[in-house]
Amino acid sequence: MVYEFRYLAPKSKAKLCAMLLEHAQDGKLLAGGTDLLPNIRNGVFRLKYVIDLKQLPGAASLKYSQQDGLILGPAVTINDVLRNRTARRLYPVLCDCAHELASHQIRNRATVAGNVANASPCSDMAPALLCLGATAVIRSATGQRTIPFTQFFAGVKKTVMLPGEFLEHIIIPPAASPAAGRYLKLKRIAGHDLGIVGVLGTLQDGKRRFAVSSAAPTPVLVENVAAGDDESTVVKKVLAAVSPISDVRSSKEYREHMIGVFVQRLLQEVQ
Amino acid sequence: MFDTVKTSDLSHVGKNGHREDTIEKLTGEAMYVSDMLLPGMLHAQLKKSPHARAKIVKIDYSKAAALPGVRAIVTGDELDYRLGLYVVDKRILARGEVRHFGEAVVAVAADTAEQARAAVDAIEVEYEVLPPVLHHMDALKDDAPLVHPELGSYDYMAAAFTPKPGTNIANHTKLRKGDVDKAFAESEWIIEREYSCPSVQHVPMETHVAIVQWGKGDKVNIWSSAQSPFTVRNLFCHAFGLSHSQVRVQVPYVGGGFGGKAGIGIEPLCAVLSRKAGGRPVKFQASREEEFSLLPCRSALTYRIKTGVSATGKIVAQHMTMYWDSGAYADYAVNVTRASGFSASGPYEIPNAWLDAYTIYTNKPYGTAYRGFGHVEFHWAVERHMELVAQAIGMDPFVFRLKNALRPGSLTMTGEEITEHTGNVIKCLEEAAKAICYGNLTDEEKARQKKTGWKIGKGVAALQKAPAMPPFTATSVVLKMNEDGSVLVNLALTDYGQGTYTSVRQIVAERLGFPLEKIKVAFESDTDRDPYDWQTVASKGLLLSGNAAILAAEDLIKNAYAVAGEILHCNVCDLGHDGDKIFIKHHPKKSVSFASMAVGHALPNGNGVGGPLIGVGRYIAQGLSNLNKEDGQGNPAIDWTYGAHGIIVEVCEETGEFHVLKIASVYDVGRAIHPEIVRGQAIGGMLQGLGTAICEGYIYDQQGRLLNPSFTDNKIPTAKDLPLEIECFVVETPQVDGPYGARGVGEHSMISVAPALGNAIQKATGAEIMHMPMRFEDVWRALRHKDPIDNWITKSPIGSCRSAPEARPNG
Amino acid sequence: MKIKVTVNGQLYERDVLEHKTLLRFLREDLGLTGTKEGCGMGECGACTVFFNGKVMNSCMILAVEADGATIDTIEGESRGPSLTDIQKAMEKNNSVQCGFCTPGMVMSIKELLQNKAKPSIPEIKEAIEGNFCRCTGYVQIIEAVLDVTGRSKEKGELKHV
Ligand SMILES: Cc1cc2nc3c(=O)[nH]c(=O)nc-3n(C[C@H](O)[C@H](O)[C@H](O)COP(=O)(O)OP(=O)(O)OC[C@H]3O[C@@H](n4cnc5c(N)ncnc54)[C@H](O)[C@@H]3O)c2cc1C
Ligand code: FES
């Protein structure tokens, strides 16, 4: 980096929270750094401190229990998930999204927590966490709070986390049977690229859900699909929940069209 | 030369020899300028313009100058130099006015990059923002702001170019052949259409980088990732008024160029910083973002073509107008216009032709050479046009192409006659068509179509290109024999990955009759030590340097024979040789080894004869002429390389998504000196061509700010973007004056990939796409007859993406 | 900040600027310039190295994060006089043009072959999708991987017609 900053690597959560509070204005957390470092390099973030969370005890732990489900520490990488047998067996949808994220090298480094904490509209992990009913465990110096991911995103690159808080765990609830589903991500090239739009469709215990990325200020979950809805009703419901824009990647019109097509494809494919 | 010898009779040429540079590159030992650090070296960073056009009111760098580590700060005001090869129109740093987003305004050199960056951030520049002219069609309007009001005072190469002072036209190239009006009047059909493409970045993986040390006594040392060390030296000396003996340019390994590193680049910038910093070496390495907006790109093009066709499907007349958007500086872009002008019809015979090609200034990053030198862009237009003309007159596009393709006896647009030796575009087209089973779908393809619901289509497109270079372009090669009888080859043509050195090595080994292992081509190029080469551009490298290498080998052998004759006391004409020694043909045991003569031979009594053995070869392009500026007639081409691509694509009509299932590429290379290298060029260029076809291009906002100056939003093809199947073929119609019959193919592989894809998409779905790249959305829009998304540039006055088919029976 | 890092089997103890990337540390502080910078943004893969056994973009890692880590770079390949099998296959298959992407490419292929003895063509493409190569068009690189896994039959060639 051509911009100078200091590096802090607290070894306890208490220290981390204290540092976060102290540097609420001039510091940021570092997980895999694949979002943070490009932003520092481009001068978008002018930071005095970078606070690494990877030295926290248990930061990289990825655990499953029948009672709690899958619990991801904040340093669990995308490829940690993809390499994990339990995740592949019980949460294929999570892996489908993970597999669409960036390149292999980046997936070796980028974390799931960093992906959602970053709150980019084109987050590829958010659709899975939304459809699977995951919750965010948020910690601060004074304690912990748990909120569902449906309430986690507050706007473009904004979450509900307050200064001094960080995402301590992601919990994906256990399920009697794994959700079936598929993530369709439209890209400009076949190689790694941010999505023009991404639609995840899942079916679990007879309930259909859709989550859409790159189509609104935040990733969006659509849950109001009824079993008897015909295709065009479902498409309408999904489109009603999103508000795509025109930008260098695509026009609003094409985004809307493709969301509709993807929803139709998912209705046929995900059975 | 040696074009008639059969490949089977050759020992090295035509075989896949080892590449000398590979091991160093595979182990990370190869040294690029980016890897170099010199003692006392400073790092440069730049303050760049956030505006497309603005007056520089005031620059305050007092705060920056006081920061730690800062050794030099320069602004345009103190630099009264202009740079350029063809039109001398560019300053080292903006002076008085900025002309494009990302243009360098102030340069800082400091002990560390961090210090230089901090200093740049502390510099305050006050601008008076002026309305920019962004679209090249707008720039032609009477009331358009002038990008270069002082155009009339610039130097330019008058033999080839025609700037129009008082306008934004940096050059007007004309071509007139036959009687166009009469031929149109006699045409059965007239079809007129317009095609366009945006600016594109070369994307060498190593960005531009240079280190310059301006030493005492104005001795300047330059290390640069440049394509053409001698041209850097020449232009540098001209700009600064230095003697050529004061400046030395060294080029080690270069991480890709593709034309963007031709001419002169950032060297003068580092030089003025070094001079101001008291002679400490200064390094500047462009960031990837700077590579997009500070450094040159490929020009955008709008191309209108009107074609008159006879009742039998022969083209009888063509009226062509090219509008090239050179951006803020047109130095190199004017030559792209000129070279595209004389080749503008593609490989087809046009008996009556009228062409106007304009290079137009706008307030955008500037255009330069890029692999294909305009041919990628205008072949997009021409080869889409051939498809649409054929469709309009109800003829199969492939048949239409064959009917009009150049063949022996045809005259090119500049009046050059095609001969049996020129190359065979018809064969290329036929082979490309055969390789994709053009014209119908196989049972397998039909089954696939049925299963996926995606439509399969097949398209072909032909291509041609000749080197674009001054008619007197020359090169030289020097061979030096080492003490052990091995040979070192020196040349200043650079090899930045295209493999020319490997081919030159094969040619030298072949002509000397030596084993390959005995030949080494020195990799770094150095203007102080290597013999002259004009530039590494234009796919002329192998042809000119290959010939020079043959002549150098002959010279070396001649010199060695003279010494051997003296030693062996015999007639030189009675001598023969192998890889080790020279012998008397009728007494083969009487011989003398090359090693014993290499640096001078000692006779048994101690007397010395001979001296270090060297061979010199010079080659200058033959028979080329300047083109007449009024009618464009003359002989511009040392060789024409023809080729064709065939593409199979499957398209989803509902979404515009598509996959390229197969691409078959065919080139008439004269002779493949190293088949695997030819294939590497063919595939590498094809994928670059596919990038241009499907995703690459500059996107600006209404103020002229580049919105996608990085890989985040300017994607290039990855391994996953390869077509499922790729086949490469060569036709070998030897080039009489090419080394062992070879001709250039470095650029050609990129040309006409896009129209072949466009034609295949049209065949599959009927989508008429006139603008590239063809993103999924563009295909979708074309299928719904919606206007194309026009986000490549601010609104175009005549809708550069739109084009009404004006097929009409004449009269 | 002081760090201890093992690079290509050698332990280095260095005082390093905290904002410095691992890429710049390797190139500038250790003189290991085989690892290249093509973008500095995690996109191109020219800077790919092994970080504790997995390939990562060294431009996206701070040098201080490598404290206690094991790093392997292109300089650690072929430490003896001869090339590794991957390098040999790339040499044989004309997989290298300008060479700027090559070190990173070798790293990615190495990880792929560590995890999978005989990867399919789509698996090879996936493993190197994060390594941009502007010169070769990838095909001869993919063929080198096929070659090293004993599947040279699938290779294409230039056909003369
Ligand atoms: C080349 C490239 C391609 C990419 N492609 C994709 C893609 O296809 N899809 C996609 O979704 N993303 C993509 N990304 C973005 C990025 O890789 C992902 O978002 C990644 O998952 C972020 O994780 P990280 O660990 O690297 O985050 P970091 O960069 O470490 O952090 C991201 C942000 O979140 C904050 N943060 C991190 N962890 C926490 C926490 N536990 N609590 C609170 N705040 C935290 C940080 O302060 C920072 O602001 C790409 C990035 C690159 C460089
Ligand atoms: S330099 Fe690290 S990914 Fe490009």
Ligand code: FES
């Ligand atoms: S060989 Fe040049 S980028 Fe790959």
